[in-house]
Amino acid sequence: MKRLLSAVLLSAAAAGTCIGAAPIVYGAPAAVTSSQVKIISQSMPINLEHVTGKITYPKFEGIKNSKVQNTLNTLFLAHAQTVKASAVKLNQEAQGSYSPEAKLSVETQYAVKRNKNGIVSAVFTDYSYTGGAHGMYDKVAYTVDANSGRIYQLKDLFKKGTNYTAVINAEIRAQLKTQKEYFWQTPFKGIPANQRYYLTNQGIVIYFGLYEYTPYVNGMPEFFIPYSKISKYLMAAVR
Secondary structure: OHHHHHHHHHOOOOOOOOOOOOOOEEOOOOOOOOOOOEEEEEEEEEEOOOEEEEEEEEEEEOOOOHHHHHHHHHHHHHHHHHHHHHHHHHHHHHOOOOOOOOOEEEEEEEEEEEEEOOEEEEEEEEEEEOOOOOOEEEEEEEEEEOOOOOEOOHHHHEOOOOOHHHHHHHHHHHHHOOOOOOOOOOOOOOOOOOOOEEEOOOEEEEEOOOOOOOOHHHOOOEEEEEHHHHHHHEOOOOO
16 A cells, blocks of 8 residues: 555656655755745645545745746646545545554645746655555655746756756765765666756755665755856756
């Protein structure tokens, strides 16, 4: 059942604060708030026979282009609905398998990591507890342009023709030479083309999944890369 719910949650990743384990972010400065897009929190309770929890997600307001605003709000709502559907499915699977006293849960929180120049980066943390020693969680980040409605993949942040994977790999490998907090079970092999990331007002954060390189106790490794270090490769709107 754990694998089932994890698969449903991970399927929501087109691309926070972790629930259950705190990530380590190397070189990240204190967060700076620069609110240019109005964002309000929405919530969706989960009160099922075997599964309880709460889903929170952002909603944009005041964007001049209503079509763009609706498109982006639909994106965030769809994520919340996917998580809610996974909770319903978990509750159905729990019928006959768990006592009525069983405490299963599904939670989603989000954090806005960047809100600058119309570019917003929001990170969802999806958590589920289906029994056992600990819960499982995953992070799904959406970086969007509130002016155009564009959803940015990592490659879209860089100037055309840039070997962005090489740029990011070099920065991560440099940090790996000095950091000692993570226990790496397998050597870093470089990021894929669709590497997961989010933006802050100061730089790019590359993050990896649970168990991808490290044990559960290390959470989801994250690496902060300041815009200033790679500015010559980046699109102007991102910097």
